[in-house]
Amino acid sequence: MRYVEEFRDPQAAKSLLSRIAATADAIGATRAKPVHIMEICGGHTHAIFRYGLDRLIHEGVEFIHGPGCPVCVLPRSRVDECVLLAERSEVIFTTFGDAMRVPGTRKSLIQAKAEGADVRMVYSPLDALELARRNPDREVVFFGLGFETTTPSTALTIRQAAREGLGNFTVFCNHITVPPPIRVLLEDPHMMLDGFVGPGHVSMVIGTHPYDFIARDYGKPIVVAGFEPLDLLQSVLMVLEQIRDGRAEVENQYARVVPEHGNPVSLAAIADVYEPRPSFEWRGLGEIDASGLRIRDAYRAFDAEVKFAIGYGAGPRAVAEPEGCACGQVMTGRIKPVACPQFGLGCTPEMPLGALMVSSEGACAAYYQYGGARAASQVQEPAE
Amino acid sequence: MCLGIPGQIVGIVDEDRQMAMAEVSGVRREVSVVCVADGPLETLIGTWVLIHVGFAMSRIDEDEAARTLEALRELGEAQEALEAMAAGAAALEGRA
Known part of the structure; x- marks a missing residue:
């Protein structure tokens, strides 16, 4: 979709685009000296490319694609640990489908499955719980992955398992939180961000105050946004208006879904079951303080890291990125995906080298799928 | 996985475990309603909710549900969610 006429409400879109243009002009934003707006959420990245918003919008507005894609920031060491768990004969390893193709050092989960490991794609952690009920002689491990949108689901599932006294269900917890990496990006002296479009469904859980x-x-x-194209355009306009007026505020464009204080049941479940880890590794960003969650001692019987002696504390952590992979620089906005030497050559959605090419929410996969000619023309040298 | 999909609550499965039946694009799926329930579950029947990996996370109105579903279809996310639900059902039967 590249033409505004294809939008649900073309007139509204045109009106927003012209107001964005006027505001960008008022700020003095130009192609050579653009305003940099980071959309944090991978769902927004996908929507921006799907609807061609990066092409339709004033040339003085540049989107920087944020770290809000859990599959994309999953480090290789954690994939390796998933594979180790999956290869245990007593284990049924359950996972969201998105994680199947993420490359590890040795192999991905889909390769492990092809080689005989019992890996099953599920829609919900509740499916994994049901598998544990039906297979009392097997160990069912659920790969808990995702930001605050999926964290309540695994917390509530662990509580249900505890109520039932299930002894063969554990979660391999890789839940991460949105705010810490944003702070890291803002502390980075090379980063040139002028404003943010905040995640919609994460904020539905955590509210706007974080x-x-x-x-x-x-x-x-920062403006919390829905992910329809009109939501995104409206949110970009709100960010630009703040810049024009010299304001810095948290605004909520998606108030029809996002309550100011989030979802209280979800937040209580997260706080009950999880606590922050001292630090957690992000692909491309490295270790970030208090950015990941682990299962509290009260629920340690449901912690796969404890039960199978794997993960943090069980051995050396550092695993280098694959040769030539520039995911880290893309993730921090220093280069565009097409500037990576492996883009479209050694790294494609079919055979991903780096995680940003795996998920449809990853910047590289979005460029690959929708980028076309303009993406190629945007190749630029690293900022450093 | 990160985007919720709209569904309509069409029945109650288990009051004690706060499980309800939701219809998502014509597909029926058990979901937890613990995050949106306040009172007897029957009051949820007919309500539209945003569902994340088997958990209703927010009540929405019908218009919002329709627009969200349209956007998800255009992104390919609706199909992905429905395929994931089918995969989940298959996994329980040991077929996946």
């Missing part, structure tokens, strides 16, 4: 530090401590605007 972003207060972005406006208060760093003086940057």
Whole structure:
């Protein structure tokens, strides 16, 4: 989709685009000196490319694609640990489908499955729980992956398992939280961000206050957005208006779904079952303090890291990125996906080398699928 | 996985475990309603909700549900979610 006429409401889209253009002009944003707006959420990245918003919008507005794609920031060491768990004969390893093709050092989960490991794609952690009930002689491990949108689901599932006293269900917890990597990006002296489009469905769980530090401590605007094209355009306009007016606030464009204080049941379940890890590794960003969650001692019987002595504390952590893979630089906005030497050559959605090419929410996969000629023309040298 | 999909609550499965039946694009699937329930579950019947990996996370109105579903279809995410639900059902039968 590249033409505004194909939108649900073309007139509204045209009106927003012209107001964005006027505001960008008022700020003095140009192609040579653009305003940099990071959309944090991978779902927004996907929508921006799907609807061609990066082409339709004023040339002085540049989208920087944020770290909000859990599959994309999953480090190879964690994939390796998934494979080790899956290869145990007593284990049924259950996972969201998105994680199947993420490359590890040795292999991906889909390769492990092809070689005989019992790996099953499920829709919900509740499916994994049901598998544990039906297979009392097997160990069912659920790969808990995702930001605050999926964290309540595994927390509530662990609580249900505890209520039932299930002894053969564990979660390999890789839940991560949105705010810490944003702080890391804002602390990076090379980063040139002027504002943020905040995640919609994550914020439905956590509310808007966890972003207060972005406006208060760093003086940057953030607007929580829905993911219809009109939501995104409206949110970009709100960010630009804040910049024009010299304001830095947390605004909520998606108030029809996102309550200011989030979802109380979800937040209580997360707080009950999980606690922050001292640090957690992000692909491309490295270890980030208090950015990942682990299962509290009260629920340790349901922690796959404890039960199978794997993961943090069980051995050396550092695993280098694959040769030539520039996921880290793409993730921090230093280069565009097409500037990676492996883009479209050694790394494609069919045979991904780096994680950003795996998920449809990854910047590289989005460029590959929708980028076309303009993406190729945007090749630029690293900023450093 | 990160985007919720709209569904309509069409029945109650287990009051004690807070499980309900939802219809998502014509596909029926058990979902947990613990995050959106306030009172007897029957009151949820007919309500539209945003469902994340088997959990209803937010009540939405019908218009919002229709627009969200349209956007998800255009992104290919609706099909992905429905395929994942089918995969989940298959996994329980040991077929996946």
